[in-house]
Amino acid sequence: MALVVDSWAKVAAIENFEAVAGELLFRRIFEINPGAKAFFAFAKEDSDNDIYQSEMFQTHSRAVITTxxxxxxxxxxxxxxxxxxxxxxxxxxxxxxxxxQAHYDLVGQALLDTLAKAVGDDFTDEVKEAWVGVYGVIVANMMEGARSKKERQQQPAETEKRNAKTEMEDAMVELKRITVEKVTQALLNAENKALADQERIQAEVAAELERVKEFKAKRDAQEAAAKAQEAAEKAQEAATNLESVSEDPVEDEQMDESLVRKDLDESDILYNQRSCAQYVMDKLFVRA
Structure with missing residues (x-):
């Protein structure tokens, strides 16, 4: 690897080495096999000089050397x-x-010749062998990349359908997952809102009950005050009546006499009741 790296460093040291090495490489390719021009769009010009001066060629050759x-x-x-x-x-x-493989061999030979011209006497057989080994790795991987792509392009339509079906199923699963997440979130939001509404309603009911209690307490106080007022008025009326009675002695005597008479009448009634009871008892004993 070191021989390859060191020898390429000498190429890279050349001023504008991408353009210089690129032209050397493609000139050598077309010298070895002029028919190779058919592979390149820029090589359809009649004159070789026109080919190497075209912008298309310079862009392509620089890209190859840059790679x-x-x-x-x-x-x-x-x-x-x-x-x-x-x-x-x-x-x-x-x-x-x-x-x-023949096309890669053509480019490989042209690359070795280009390196020999650019590096000069330092391009020894040992360096050449190192480049042959590295180029073999390059070709093997490029051909593998081409083969893999061809296989993918040649897949049966049924396989493509299966792949498409699998992709569709995966998409549906993902869509279902997203939908479930959204529905779950919506339900959670609704539940949270319901809980918040319930708490708000409970707070409003509690506040209303408190207002009712306050109203009832106020009403009870008013009724108690009214009753107290009524009792006070009655007491005042009784006091007034008492004062009027005390101011009329004759009337007081009449009231006393009336009360005495009432007591006598009640005594007579009790006496008569006792006499009747004694009479009944006597009759009962006589019969016996």
Whole structure:
């Protein structure tokens, strides 16, 4: 890995290395196999010079070299998981080109030639072997990414329907869960409101009962006061009558005489009652 990283650092040290290395790479690809131009939209021009000067070519070639630079950077940091993910994604992106092993071999040979020209004498056989190994990893992961995408694209319609059905069922389950949560929350809110209303009504009833008690107490006090007033008036009337009686001696004597006469009459009645009882007793004893 160190040989790959160090040799690429020499390429990256070249001014505007993305453009320089990109042009070297594609010139070498088309030198080895001119028919490879059919794979690239920018290569449909009649003149090679027009190809390399076009904005489309420069954009594409820079992107290729930038990808290589990123891959070497991931190798340098030993971030292999990310590197594999990037390479497989790149392979899936190029699946429409129907690239085969021969196409990857063509690009690999052109890359080695480009590195040899850019690095010069430092591109030893040992460095070359290191790049061959790394490029093999790159190709393997790109082809795996393309293969996986093709398989997904070739899935039977029934499988897609099953997947769609599963997604729909999952969506319905999620919708049901959300609905249950909303209904539960609504019921909880209603219950809380009912409890609050009940407490409010109880407070209002208690306040009304208190007002009734106060009203009743006030009414009872008024009635008691009225009765006391009436009793006071009667007492006053009795006192007035008593005063009037005390002021008339003749009338007092007449009242005394009347009372004496009444007592005598009551004594006569008692005497007569005793006489009758004695008479009855006598008769009873005679019969016996």
């Amino acid at each position: 290589v630079d990123a891959a070497v950077g991931l190798l340098k940091t030993n971030n292999m998981d990310t590197l594999v993910s990037v390479l497989r994604g790149l392979g899936a992106k190029h699946v429409a080109m129907n690239l085969e």
